[in-house]
Structures are given as structure tokens and as C-alpha cells.
Amino acid sequence: MxxxxxxxxxxxxxxxxxxxxxxxxxxxxxxxxxxxxxxxxxxxxxxxxxxxxxxxxxxxxxxxxxxxxxxxxxxxxxxxxIPPRESRRRFHVSEDVDAFHNDGWWEGIVTAVLDGGNRYSVFFRSSREQIDFAESQLRVHREWVYGKWVPPLEDDPKDDDLALQPSQESRVSGRCSPQASTDL
The missing domain is CATH 2.30.30 (SH3 type barrels.)
Known part of the structure; x- marks a missing residue:
């Protein structure tokens, strides 16, 4: 397909x-x-x-x-x-992208928007490197799944807020002895 x-x-x-x-x-x-x-x-x-x-x-x-x-x-x-071509666009921090580097497209994540959106800093999980790229060297990261191009799942900011707020069930009460804190 x-x-x-x-x-x-x-x-x-x-x-x-x-x-x-x-x-x-x-x-x-x-x-x-x-x-x-x-x-x-x-x-x-x-x-x-x-x-x-x-x-x-x-x-x-x-x-x-x-x-x-x-x-x-x-x-x-x-x-x-080959992934479908898309019109040029701006990327945002935490967006999954492919960056053209060393003769290939490398999967990374935008960590900073530079020069008003003309350049981006991208972190590569595989090599643990961070490199700056022009907008023209980036594309939206997509996966080829069951014969279709699938964009990465978008993070829901509401989920992040919930993850940062402890629920009633996750609160821990009690005391920690001085010895227990040094064992951590």
C-alpha cells in the first residue's frame, strides 16, 4: 500500500x-x-x-x-x-522531527527555537547529541505503520499538568529516619 x-x-x-x-x-x-x-x-x-x-x-x-x-x-x-512532502512550517519545543544530518534523516526532538524560528536546536536520543539546524533541514517525524503515514502522538498539556500534581492516593505520610535517608 x-x-x-x-x-x-x-x-x-x-x-x-x-x-x-x-x-x-x-x-x-x-x-x-x-x-x-x-x-x-x-x-x-x-x-x-x-x-x-x-x-x-x-x-x-x-x-x-x-x-x-x-x-x-x-x-x-x-x-x-519516501514521506509525503509538506509545506514549510514552524516547529515548536518538544516536537518530534527528522533532521537531515550526515547524509540521512535522523530522528530527534526540538529543544529550542532560535533566530525567531529560522533555526532550531535538536536533541538526538540515539547519539545523545544536540545540534542546531536551519528550518529547511527539518521535517515532521512520521512513522510508516500498516501502509499509512502516522504522525507522532501529540502530548496533551493537560496530561502533563495532572502528572505534576500528586493525587490523594499518591501522597505518602510518615516519617523517615535519618538512617533511611542516607540509604537513598
């Missing part, structure tokens, strides 16, 4: 030969990143099989080996279509 700009699915195969895709790499140092590639062919165990392929042979756009575009067989579960 592939998703149109409106987010609706169609039965067209998004992983056919020549399709532009993104690939998540599981190698150390690459987790949390997506790289663009072109499907060269599907790899199936049996040419007469009606089952969809489990692996694709891809040619990467930005990753190279011996000064040539990297070509590699990848499990289908690590491949997704």
Missing part, C-alpha cells in the same frame, strides 16, 4: 523496481536514521511465489562504498516509502 498526500492508502506497490524509498540501518552508529535509496529489484525465494518479497536489493543515494553508490540487500521491514 502507498499513501497519497491526504494520507489515504492505495493498493499500488510502493516498493516496486525504481521506487524511491528510505531505509533504516541497524548498524552501530546508524540507529535512528533513514537514508534514501532506489529499489533495484525484489529478492524472493521463489519466482512463482505470490507472497510479497521479504528483502529488497537497493542502491543508496548518499551512502557509498569504494566511491560508488552503496548497493545492498535489505529486509523489507527496514524500508518505507
Amino acid at each position: 502507498v499513501t497519497s498526500k491526504s494520507g489515504e492508502s492505495s493498493s499500488e506497490n510502493p516498493f516496486k523496481r525504481g521506487a524511491q524509498v528510505e531505509v533504516s540501518l541497524e548498524d552501530e552508529g546508524f540507529r535512528g536514521s533513514w537514508y534514501t535509496a532506489t529499489v533495484v529489484r525484489s529478492l524472493s525465494n521463489n519466482k512463482t511465489s505470490k507472497k510479497p518479497p521479504r528483502r529488497l536489493f537497493l542502491q543508496f543515494h548518499t551512502l557509498t562504498a569504494l566511491d560508488q553508490p552503496l548497493r545492498e540487500a535489505v529486509d523489507l521491514i527496514l524500508v518505507r516509502p
Whole structure:
């Protein structure tokens, strides 16, 4: 299935030969990143099989080996279509984004809005780095789930307020001995 700009699915195969895709790499140092590639062919165990392929042979756009575009067989579960383009927009603190860095899209979270919204500071959980980016280097983070693009769940500020306020049931009464406090 592939998703149109409106987010609706169609039965067209998004992983056919020549399709532009993104690939998540599981190698150390690459987790949390997506790289663009072109499907060269599907790899199936049996040419007469009606089952969809489990692996694709891809040619990467930005990753190279011996000064040539990297070509590699990848499990289908690590491949997704290119996300739909969105018009430029402003991002806000705590928003999940993808930032274009080191030739790929890396999942991160906006930690600060800089220069009136023209630049953003992004924290990457996978590498524990914080880097500043121009707005043009960011996009909304989305997940490819069951053939549809799904935006991240929005945090409800009301839930945060409730989490910060202890309920009657969570209050603890009693005394703590000096010895118990040093054990913490």
C-alpha cells in the first residue's frame, strides 16, 4: 500500500523496481536514521511465489562504498516509502522531527527555537547529541505503520499538568529516619 498526500492508502506497490524509498540501518552508529535509496529489484525465494518479497536489493543515494553508490540487500521491514512532502512550517519545543544530518534523516526532538524560528536546536536520543539546524533541514517525524503515514502522538498539556500534581492516593505520610535517608 502507498499513501497519497491526504494520507489515504492505495493498493499500488510502493516498493516496486525504481521506487524511491528510505531505509533504516541497524548498524552501530546508524540507529535512528533513514537514508534514501532506489529499489533495484525484489529478492524472493521463489519466482512463482505470490507472497510479497521479504528483502529488497537497493542502491543508496548518499551512502557509498569504494566511491560508488552503496548497493545492498535489505529486509523489507527496514524500508518505507519516501514521506509525503509538506509545506514549510514552524516547529515548536518538544516536537518530534527528522533532521537531515550526515547524509540521512535522523530522528530527534526540538529543544529550542532560535533566530525567531529560522533555526532550531535538536536533541538526538540515539547519539545523545544536540545540534542546531536551519528550518529547511527539518521535517515532521512520521512513522510508516500498516501502509499509512502516522504522525507522532501529540502530548496533551493537560496530561502533563495532572502528572505534576500528586493525587490523594499518591501522597505518602510518615516519617523517615535519618538512617533511611542516607540509604537513598
